[in-house]
Amino acid sequence: MENSKNLKDIKNCGKKLGFEEERSDGSKPSFEEQFLKKIKEEILNCQKCSLRKFRDENKYLPVIGQGNHNADILFIGEAPGLNEAKTGFPFCGASGRILEELLLSVEIKREDVYVTNILKDRPPNNRDPEAQEIEVCLPYLRKQIEIIKPKVICTLGRYSMGVIMEYFGLIDKLEAISKIHGKEFEKDGIKIIPLYHPAVAVYNGNMKEILKADFQTLKKYRK
Numbered sequence: 001m002e003n004s005k006n007l008k009d010i011k012n013c014g015k016k017l018g019f020e021e022e023r024s025d026g027s028k029p030s031f032e033e034q035f036l037k038k039i040k041e042e043i044l045n046c047q048k049c050s051l052r053k054f055r056d057e058n059k060y061l062p063v064i065g066q067g068n069h070n071a072d073i074l075f076i077g078e079a080p081g082l083n084e085a086k087t088g089f090p091f092c093g094a095s096g097r098i099l100e101e102l103l104l105s106v107e108i109k110r111e112d113v114y115v116t117n118i119l120k121d122r123p124p125n126n127r128d129p130e131a132q133e134i135e136v137c138l139p140y141l142r143k144q145i146e147i148i149k150p151k152v153i154c155t156l157g158r159y160s161m162g163v164i165m166e167y168f169g170l171i172d173k174l175e176a177i178s179k180i181h182g183k184e185f186e187k188d189g190i191k192i193i194p195l196y197h198p199a200v201a202v203y204n205g206n207m208k209e210i211l212k213a214d215f216q217t218l219k220k221y222r223k
């Protein structure tokens, strides 16, 4: 995995891209903010798969990600649902409320983490992401990871777990989510922790307890 760019490389690259403009109040947006803004523009203009047509037909928004640009903990879900596509924000419906409750249970503020998805656009009828859609969207996620530089990546749900573990060369460690949820894997200095998707806990209190127990692992990574 190509996660080697240090902040100096990123700053040099940002300068080449003309990134040092000032805001009207004289302050300068951080390099992370400017890079993430650039990714947002790329995604807004992306025409590489059929989800773009679906976005336009329904006047949906792409969901880039939300949170702290220097977060130590990055959560990666599967794809935006209806609420997310309407607002442009990840995990803003029922699953998002569960995610916030889980974060609260370990005293982590949502604004201190970063939340995104494998796919940036909503698939029709919330169907599973297709291979070509993942291929198109992964480079955006790769750039987000390079810029945010999380210490920990928590995958939400088996789909995100599969994609991220394969991406980080951990395919030999991949097992059913019922076997490896809450376990820590490490690659390139980043911890990967597969978690159940918060949606499983919307109507199932037992699953919420399992998720809460897994979230305890995150306590040692909070700032």
Ligand code: URA
Pocket (backbone or CB within 6 Å): 063, 077, 078, 079, 080, 081, 084, 089, 090, 091, 092, 095, 117, 156
């Ligand atoms: N489910 C996801 O996987 N992502 C979202 O953003 C919302 C629900």
